[in-house]
Amino acid sequence: MPLLTDSSLAGALDDANLAARIVVERNPRARRIGLRVDPAKGRIVLVRPPRASDRTVAAFLTSRARWIAKHLESLPPHIPFADGTVIPYRGSDYVLQLRPHERGGVWRENDAIIVTGRPEHAPRRVRDWLKQEALRVLTPATQTLATQLGVNVTRVSVRDTRSCWGSCSPDGKLSFSWRLILAPDDVLTYVAAHEVAHLKHMNHSARFWDVVEELLQTAEIDWVLARQWLRRSGAALHRYG
Ligand SMILES: [Zn+2]
Numbered sequence: 001m002p003l004l005t006d007s008s009l010a011g012a013l014d015d016a017n018l019a020a021r022i023v024v025e026r027n028p029r030a031r032r033i034g035l036r037v038d039p040a041k042g043r044i045v046l047v048r049p050p051r052a053s054d055r056t057v058a059a060f061l062t063s064r065a066r067w068i069a070k071h072l073e074s075l076p077p078h079i080p081f082a083d084g085t086v087i088p089y090r091g092s093d094y095v096l097q098l099r100p101h102e103r104g105g106v107w108r109e110n111d112a113i114i115v116t117g118r119p120e121h122a123p124r125r126v127r128d129w130l131k132q133e134a135l136r137v138l139t140p141a142t143q144t145l146a147t148q149l150g151v152n153v154t155r156v157s158v159r160d161t162r163s164c165w166g167s168c169s170p171d172g173k174l175s176f177s178w179r180l181i182l183a184p185d186d187v188l189t190y191v192a193a194h195e196v197a198h199l200k201h202m203n204h205s206a207r208f209w210d211v212v213e214e215l216l217q218t219a220e221i222d223w224v225l226a227r228q229w230l231r232r233s234g235a236a237l238h239r240y241g
Contacts, residue, residue: 001025004046004061012058013065021072022046033060037071040162040238042078044068081115081126081241088237089113089130090137091184098122105129127241134158134181142174142192145215151199162238165230166195170202179237183229189219190226 004010004022013019021043030049033056038045048057061068079085083098094113102116106129113129115122139156146153154172161167166176174195180188193215201208212223 001045008054009058009061012061013068015065015069018065018068018072021078022068024048026050033057035064035068037075039075040235042072042075042239044071076236076239079239079241081123083119083122087113087126087240088182089133090181091187096122096126123241130181130241131158131178134176134178137181137185137188138176138192141189142196145189145193145196146199148215148218149196149200149211151196153196153199165234166191168195168198170199172199179240182237182240183234186219186221187226187229189221190216190223191230193221193223 001023004012004019004024005016007024009024010019013022022045023038023043024046026048028050030047032049033052034047036045036047046057046061052060079087081087081096083096085096086093087096088094089108092111094108094111097109097112097114098119099114099116100119102114104116106113106115106125108114113126115125115129117125135156135158138158142153142156152172153174155174157173157175158178159175160179161175161177164177165180166174168174174192176191176195180191190212193212197208197211197215200211209223216223
């Protein structure tokens, strides 16, 4: 979705800081102009029907300027992968350090994550690296849990899912949100155990939760606390990148 500031409506709002946090969604089925808050990304979506003229949309935005300001103020901001940004990795804070004149990719060094190469590619590089790390940590964690339970995991993959942290298919394919690598290890392991347990019980029955608890006992992880963490802090992980 293009930013409002990149469209012909760039000047519709007096405040450029507000305008920079609005994206335009052209919706062929929309009947009227609308605004929607996207809390995960810390922005507002302007829904634009096909027949609305620039003038009509601009007038609409001007009339809603106070509403926009009020809602954006109450939203936690989006945190870009840029030089100096602090991001969580396995539950601890790291500073992103861009080194445009060096080569070698992305790596961890003390409490920094070093990103080499051209700065405009840094966001994608960081994202790719985090996905790779998520897979590197989740794959053995999942396999260990599966062995423990005596079930077969045929594939582990990561995606950027908004609505769920993990999913599984009956034939043993497990998929996770790569953003779990930002969460503490206990939380990541809990989600892995949750999906592995579904290979035994495809529901959330009491017996299912017994399996989750049993799987996590060896690692001394309290699934109630892990689930609570996700409910409270999980949405914030979507603010990064
Ligand atoms: Zn489930």
